[in-house]
Amino acid sequence: MAVGDASPLLQEVLDQDRFERSKQQDIFLFNDSRQVLQRLYSVGFIGIHNEQSASFVFCHDGKDPDREFSGETRILVHPCYWLALATSKTRIKLEEAEEIHDEYEIEVTSESRSIRNKRIESLIQELNDIDEGMKGAYDFESWCVNALKIVFAGTLCNIEAHPNKISLQQRDVVGTNLGESKFWKRVLNDYKTRQVIFEIKNYKDLSASEYRQINSYLCNDYGAFAFIVTRAPNNNLEKGKELNWAKELYSEHKKVVIKISCKFLEKHLKKLRNPQKHDALDKELNSLLDTYVRRYFTIKAR
Known part of the structure; x- marks a missing residue:
């Protein structure tokens, strides 16, 4: 889906204010849903569509990304999560999903703290x-x-x-x-x-x-x-x-x-x-x- 469609769904979660303490503190440290999407992108949960290569690119280094998302940017939840999320409807065919590009050649680290x-x-x-x-x-x-x-x-x-x-x-x-x-x-x-x-x-x-x-x-x-x-x-x-x-x-x-x-x-x-x-x-x-x-x-x- 487009970022413009995903942002309101994330905002519903950000506005709930009833999670356990450490999670709630992390949520309040985000300014908006765009920052959440950036973090989901940095850990490989979602990928961004590359218009030039006509494929979705996924990053897995855990670093704070400097990539900006526009409302029209197309994003995709990584196929490895589809079964866990019970996802049955998608606009992308499985064979197309197999063409995604995972940037694993970089060092995988976690900089969440x-x-x-x-x-x-x-x-x-x-x-x-x-x-x-x-x-x-x-x-x-x-x-x-x-x-x-x-x-x-x-x-x-x-x-x-x-x-x-x-x-x-x-x-x-x-x-x-x-x-x-x-x-x-x-x-x-x-x-x-x-x-x-x-x-x-x-x-x-x-x-x-x-x-x-x-x-x-x-x-x-x-x-x-x-x-x-x-x-x-x-x-x-x-x-x-x-x-x-x-x-x-x-x-x-x-x-x-x-x-x-x-x-x-x-x-x-x-x-x-x-x-x-x-x-x-x-x-x-x-x-x-x-x-x-x-x-x-x-x-x-x-």
């Missing part, structure tokens, strides 16, 4: 190129949406920006809490939060208005828990300002708003280059929430 890491590095570099403040606000929000999707793949789904555009209260980014890790089960059980809000602020210092704004958002399925993502160098609350406002929100409304730095997201993107057996992100978020409950919200004796 390298390609994955390059995409992560590219995303991290994008953050460094975004200006703080109003000028880079839109780009920073877009970057955060991509980073949150990858970092929280398998635990939060349907992460999107401005999901309630027609509402008076337009939350920046919202994801659905699946309750499938210790931290997110805690958020769901203790704070009744199914829809998790991430307010995106492209600057370092927060004021009382940000906390008042997010307080108005927290009701119904949004529960009593949310995040504010900032350009601050770390997750620590500033004494006398952010600390007081976060404490007031908890003491008067029993709502928890946790500040996280974009550097926090960057750190956990970097960790994905060499995934660990234990969930470092879940452990750190649990520890961060403990810090709020045990230290920030504790009323000190006079």
